[in-house]
Amino acid sequence: MAKKTSTITFRIDQEFEKGLRKEAEEKRVSLNTLANQILGDHVDLGQFMKKFGIIEMSxxxxxxxxxxxxxxxxxxxxxxxxxxxxxxxxxxxxxxxxxxxxxxxxxxxxxxxxxxxxxxxxxxxxxxxxxxxxxxxxxxxxxxxxxxxxxxxxxxxxxxxxxxxxxxxxxxxx
Known part of the structure; x- marks a missing residue:
């Protein structure tokens, strides 16, 4: 079963756009796919990690x-x-x-x-x-x-x- 999608429009800083386009090209994925991955990571994990005070370490x-x-x-x-x-x-x-x-x-x-x-x-x-x-x-x-x-x-x-x-x-x- 395919996931339902929505279309949204928003503005981002030009430098962020350049960085996202570069990363998408390096990963050989579309900008849309990369944006979905980034937003999905935030919704599925990032916000929970922040609420629980998880720190990142190298x-x-x-x-x-x-x-x-x-x-x-x-x-x-x-x-x-x-x-x-x-x-x-x-x-x-x-x-x-x-x-x-x-x-x-x-x-x-x-x-x-x-x-x-x-x-x-x-x-x-x-x-x-x-x-x-x-x-x-x-x-x-x-x-x-x-x-x-x-x-x-x-x-x-x-x-x-x-x-x-x-x-x-x-x-x-x-």
Missing amino acids: KGSFKELLNVLDEKNIINFAKTIGSKEPKDFILFKWKKLSSESVSGFIKMYFEHCGYGMCDILTEEGENTVSVHHDFGKKGSIFLKSFLEAIIQSTLERECKITISENSVSLTFSN
Whole structure:
């Protein structure tokens, strides 16, 4: 089923137009498609992130933070942030806790925050979240604990987790 669209007209600063046209050309998409993506990101995520006080951090800063922490502190840090705000955010945005809303949150969060490439597969009553990142072993330890805390605090389910130097794979039941 195709999404319904609307036509609107508004003015923007010429410098913004130049920047948008350049980005659209680089991404090989129409200006309309790029504008839809930008506005969609704001409506689907940006306004919620702002309401919840989410800050953005460069990948370099995040990696540096992980490097100064030992494994125990990384796990505690990840579990703390993974078990508190995601549940409130999911309830605020989706109004219910379900495998679909939790998976939607994870996908959206990873795309926005830049923790890595995230793929979610749902089949035969199970969801598998796979993340590829470039934060090394400590990044995998953080993401494993963070994702596990999200699943346990929202869905109260156990997870099967596999990690490597730069990837994390987590499976939980629907």
